[in-house]
Amino acid sequence: MAPLKKDGSQRSFNRAWLLLLLLPYIFLLWMPFYAKSKPALWGFPLFYWYQFLWVPLSALMTGWVYRVTR
Amino acid sequence: MAHELNWTATAVFVFFMALVAVVGLFAGRWRRGDLGEIEEWGLAGRRFGTIVTWFLVGGDFYTAYTLIAVPALVYGAGAIGFFALPYTIIVYPFVFLVMPRLWRVSRRHNYITLADFTHGRYGSHWLALAVAVTGILATIPYIALQLVGIQVSIAALGFHGSSWSSDVPLIIAFLILAGFDYTSGLRGPASISFIKGVMVYAVVLVAVIWVPWKLGGYAHVFQVASHVLASRSTRIPLILPRRQFVPFATLALGSALAAFLYPHLVTSILSASSGRVIRRNAVLLPAFTFLLGLIALLGFVAIAAGVHVGRPDDVVPAMFQQLFPPWFSGFCFAAIAVGALVPAAIMSIACGNLFTRNIYRQYISRDLNPRQESTIAKLVSLLVKFGALAFVLFGNPTYAINLQLLGGIWILQTLPVAVFGLFTRWFHRRALFIGWAVGMIVGSGMAWAEQMRTAVYPLKLLGVTFSSYAAIDALVINMAVAAALTPLLNAIGVDAGSDETVPSDYAIEPEEAGRAEGIAGAAPVSEGAS
Numbered sequence: 001m002a003p004l005k006k007d008g009s010q011r012s013f014n015r016a017w018l019l020l021l022l023l024p025y026i027f028l029l030w031m032p033f034y035a036k037s038k039p040a041l042w043g044f045p046l047f048y049w050y051q052f053l054w055v056p057l058s059a060l061m062t063g064w065v066y067r068v069t070r
Numbered sequence: 071m072a073h074e075l076n077w078t079a080t081a082v083f084v085f086f087m088a089l090v091a092v093v094g095l096f097a098g099r100w101r102r103g104d105l106g107e108i109e110e111w112g113l114a115g116r117r118f119g120t121i122v123t124w125f126l127v128g129g130d131f132y133t134a135y136t137l138i139a140v141p142a143l144v145y146g147a148g149a150i151g152f153f154a155l156p157y158t159i160i161v162y163p164f165v166f167l168v169m170p171r172l173w174r175v176s177r178r179h180n181y182i183t184l185a186d187f188t189h190g191r192y193g194s195h196w197l198a199l200a201v202a203v204t205g206i207l208a209t210i211p212y213i214a215l216q217l218v219g220i221q222v223s224i225a226a227l228g229f230h231g232s233s234w235s236s237d238v239p240l241i242i243a244f245l246i247l248a249g250f251d252y253t254s255g256l257r258g259p260a261s262i263s264f265i266k267g268v269m270v271y272a273v274v275l276v277a278v279i280w281v282p283w284k285l286g287g288y289a290h291v292f293q294v295a296s297h298v299l300a301s302r303s304t305r306i307p308l309i310l311p312r313r314q315f316v317p318f319a320t321l322a323l324g325s326a327l328a329a330f331l332y333p334h335l336v337t338s339i340l341s342a343s344s345g346r347v348i349r350r351n352a353v354l355l356p357a358f359t360f361l362l363g364l365i366a367l368l369g370f371v372a373i374a375a376g377v378h379v380g381r382p383d384d385v386v387p388a389m390f391q392q393l394f395p396p397w398f399s400g401f402c403f404a405a406i407a408v409g410a411l412v413p414a415a416i417m418s419i420a421c422g423n424l425f426t427r428n429i430y431r432q433y434i435s436r437d438l439n440p441r442q443e444s445t446i447a448k449l450v451s452l453l454v455k456f457g458a459l460a461f462v463l464f465g466n467p468t469y470a471i472n473l474q475l476l477g478g479i480w481i482l483q484t485l486p487v488a489v490f491g492l493f494t495r496w497f498h499r500r501a502l503f504i505g506w507a508v509g510m511i512v513g514s515g516m517a518w519a520e521q522m523r524t525a526v527y528p529l530k531l532l533g534v535t536f537s538s539y540a541a542i543d544a545l546v547i548n549m550a551v552a553a554a555l556t557p558l559l560n561a562i563g564v565d566a567g568s569d570e571t572v573p574s575d576y577a578i579e580p581e582e583a584g585r586a587e588g589i590a591g592a593a594p595v596s597e598g599a600s
Contacts, residue, residue, distance in 0.1 A: 018167075021163035021166065022163075024160050025160050028159060029160070029322065030319075032315070035312075040289075042288065043289025047149060047152075051155040051156060052360070055159055055359050055363065056360075058159045058163070058356060062163055062353045070346070
């Protein structure tokens with residue numbers, strides 16, 4: 001991922017936070033993490049509830065990066 | 071039951087289509103601007119705040135065809151159909167990082183299209199033409215698929231048969247679309263996207279809560295689905311098998327990287343009132359992804375409910391018809407049709423913008439005033455829609471599906487030009503052009519070869535798997551060519567072209583950052599009015 005250009009005008013933030021945006025890619029594209037049926041949750045096999053879980057997780061991470069970079 | 075007209079459902083359907091027609095036609099008065107100018111007609115004056123953008127991009131990205139095709143794929147092919155969920159999750163970090171930059175530079179230089187940016191950044195009208203043509207070619211079959219979505223929902227009302235009269239409702243829906251697009255521009259689909267959002271949410275919440283409850287809970291749904299999938303001749307397991315790991319992941323990644331390069335999504339993004347609106351929406355839009363996940367589950371619900379259809383695309387309408395009372399199934403079909411009108415409208419507007427700005431103005435008549443630009447864009451958007459309608463009425467819908475798959479491969483080949491271009495000017499414009507051309511040829515060739523192979527499978531949609539894998543493969547080759555040729559072309563001293571943008575064009579404006587402090591939490595709905 002290319003680094004954002006420094007624009008100088010605002011308060012700077014810790015660029016390491018941007019790495020948070022990489023996590024959904026790692027955790028959703030590495031299939032051995034979750035292509036399994038157990039543990040099940042409310043009748044949902046792991047493969048399915050894990051994906052649903054990542055919807056809010058990813059949004060929270062992006063939201064956090066929005067907070068620290070604005 | 072499917073062979074006679076369902077009057078209650080039809081009445082509900084007609085009511086909502088009429089509502090949409092009225093709202094769409096009057097939308098031009100909303101935050102009134104001079105619709106004779108392309109920036110007003112084609113981008114609604116770049117003044118949409120967080121909430122409007124949320125509905126607009128949501129209505130634009132989660133198309134009606136998605137609502138039909140994703141459950142159909144899950145119904146027919148099982149776990150692989152769920153790639154749509156990771157796809158629409160990982161798309162947003164990408165949107166967050168990339169799209170505000172595109173918005174800022176486009177605002178400063180009055181770019182209307184991605185090809186406008188390409189032209190300004192690389193000083194190359196050929197590269198801009200490549201981006202424009204790729205965008206238009208990828209979008210037209212996509213419009214056709216939206217019309218297929220309308221067709222499927224109309225057929226479910228009972229307008230069946232081979233006679234031409236069964237096409238009349240589709241033509242009426244098409245005229246509504248053409249009418250509000252022409253008169254209201256982007257404000258049309260933007261206002262209808264509110265209706266779409268509410269309707270689709272209502273349908274999905276009812277379907278995913280009420281139906282499994284009626285069928286005995288999700289544990290039961292998964293159990294039955296697992297059983298039925300395993301007993302089919304294809305013997306698909308409920309959990310993604312190892313051999314589908316790579317197709318699943320590459321399909322999700324390729325789709326996520328390609329999505330916001332489509333002209334209709336670029337149009338929605340550029341109509342936002344600030345880069346901050348886009349960044350906020352990258353946080354808020356996953357609410358629609360959650361909805362899409364629930365919609366994907368409907369594929370398993372349909373299996374558990376014992377729905378049998380000849381064509382997978384009919385799964386969702388057939389299930390609605392089987393499980394709901396007529397008035398609510400009519401509402402559901404209307405939601406699908408309205409859901410098709412929003413993206414179809416934006417897609418044709420985006421094609422109109424591209425053709426006008428990057429083909430007509432460049433190659434046919436250079437001195438166009440904004441008024442002429444707007445007129446041409448309106449006419450082209452009409453023409454594009456008629457092309458898509460002809461496709462649906464006289465062609466085989468399978469062609470539209472195959473072309474749309476190809477379109478996904480093609481559009482991804484513009485990523486190095488567009489996305490790398492937003493961050494660096496390191497790549498040589500000719501290297502990018504050659505990379506694009508190689509990627510287009512390789513990707514199309516691979517899809518062509520794999521289309522033959524997918525014929526082995528009972529489901530044509532299974533071809534999606536391999537096609538998108540081809541998109542990623544072609545992209546890697548495309549990037550390798552561009553990276554290898556760049557130093558070479560620089561070494562022989564080939565002109566690298568001009569660049570009318572400067573680094574500060576892409577940076578967050580102080581006012582944008584300042585505003586964030588001032589009215590945090592408030593939706594800047596009317597800011598940026600010009």
